[in-house]
Amino acid sequence: MKKLHLFTPGPTMVPADVALAGAKDMVHHRTDQFYEIYEQCAGKLQQIFATKQRVLSLNSTGSGAMDAAVCNLVSPGETMITFNGGKFGERWSKIGHSYRCKVHEVKYEWSDASTPDKLEQALKDAPAAVGVYTQLSETSSGALNPIKELTEMTHDAGKFIVVDAISGLLAHPCPMDEWDLDVILSGSQKGFMMPPGLAFIVVGPRALEKMEHTDRTGFYFDLQAAIKNDAKRTHPWTSNVSLFQQLNVSLDMLLEEGLPNIHQRHEIQGNAVRAAADALGFKRLSEKFPSNVLTPVLMPEGIAASKVVKFMREEWGIFMTAGQDDYKDKIVRIGTIGYQDYFDTIMGLAAFEMALKKFGVPIELGVGVKAAQEVFMSYLG
Numbered sequence: 001m002k003k004l005h006l007f008t009p010g011p012t013m014v015p016a017d018v019a020l021a022g023a024k025d026m027v028h029h030r031t032d033q034f035y036e037i038y039e040q041c042a043g044k045l046q047q048i049f050a051t052k053q054r055v056l057s058l059n060s061t062g063s064g065a066m067d068a069a070v071c072n073l074v075s076p077g078e079t080m081i082t083f084n085g086g087k088f089g090e091r092w093s094k095i096g097h098s099y100r101c102k103v104h105e106v107k108y109e110w111s112d113a114s115t116p117d118k119l120e121q122a123l124k125d126a127p128a129a130v131g132v133y134t135q136l137s138e139t140s141s142g143a144l145n146p147i148k149e150l151t152e153m154t155h156d157a158g159k160f161i162v163v164d165a166i167s168g169l170l171a172h173p174c175p176m177d178e179w180d181l182d183v184i185l186s187g188s189q190k191g192f193m194m195p196p197g198l199a200f201i202v203v204g205p206r207a208l209e210k211m212e213h214t215d216r217t218g219f220y221f222d223l224q225a226a227i228k229n230d231a232k233r234t235h236p237w238t239s240n241v242s243l244f245q246q247l248n249v250s251l252d253m254l255l256e257e258g259l260p261n262i263h264q265r266h267e268i269q270g271n272a273v274r275a276a277a278d279a280l281g282f283k284r285l286s287e288k289f290p291s292n293v294l295t296p297v298l299m300p301e302g303i304a305a306s307k308v309v310k311f312m313r314e315e316w317g318i319f320m321t322a323g324q325d326d327y328k329d330k331i332v333r334i335g336t337i338g339y340q341d342y343f344d345t346i347m348g349l350a351a352f353e354m355a356l357k358k359f360g361v362p363i364e365l366g367v368g369v370k371a372a373q374e375v376f377m378s379y380l381g
Helices: 014-023 032-049 062-071 088-096 116-125 147-156 207-211 222-231 239-256 258-279 306-314 344-357 368-377
Strands: 057-060 079-084 102-109 131-135 160-164 183-187 199-203 294-297 331-335
Touching: 014 239, 032 057, 032 199, 032 239, 057 222, 062 088, 062 160, 062 183, 062 199, 079 088, 079 116, 079 294, 088 102, 088 131, 102 222, 116 147, 131 147, 131 306, 160 207, 199 207, 199 222, 199 331, 239 258, 258 294, 258 344, 258 368, 294 368, 306 331, 331 344
Parallel strands: 079 102, 079 131, 131 160, 160 183
Antiparallel strands: 057 199, 183 199, 294 331
């Protein structure tokens, strides 16, 4: 027997009640039955994003919302500033180029973050830029970016900011209204504890104003069409009905737990995995800017991360991910996002230790697990 356990930064594990909701009878997306589900989800999503603005949903993965955030806000020939400290920051640049935008890319080492000093320099180098595009948490590197500070600097320069919170939302606070964000977006397959297939995007007043004066180049991801249909409690195109039935259940679970508790749960688990890595004597890629979404553990010389994660997956059904690009075989990314409790994390760390031992790494079994347990114990009353 082999149970599957995901310690990946997405997709993440799905609660049974959420999975079963997807097996409910199908309803037509242009009926009152679906409109009711849509509106229930819309109100709950506003609580998750901490906003009074409407939360638009798109029938796509999170990358669809990223696409929409470019093609609706930056006209061909206009300049956008992108931060590239990993694969998903790089995606902002690729999307901009695909829509014939001028891209001023701020590229930096993956162990770093989108810091205010980098933004200050970018604003000087690209004064004509209309907006700034960054991540809350860069999934490929495990780095957390200082969104509140970046937002203030961006607004002082008279520009809008777009935040990709696909992995970071729910793992970290990122309140739309309190921080005066212009656009924030996310996806269903991470903190929302759902299968992939839905994206969410909130568009604030500055961005709505900019959209009115943008030569929009999108069709399927036309946010004006999404806004118009949102007023009718539906989508411009066929709605993903089953995913909405699942979303309604997952949102109830999240709101019952409460945002402060969700953030704390992710913080505790992030601290536990970081403590385990430190106790085992491993360095972490993003030590200065750690995210609670995942911990990127640097492998010892001669140990291929891809082989370690493949062994855990095939032997035990334990899913972790290796790095990407230059870090493909250098890091193992241990996820702590979504439907994952403390004992899931302890199990994942135990498997990680055993796999390292199997590949000849001279560690003492239980050292990392003990460090994680001590973190969990420190939060007990």
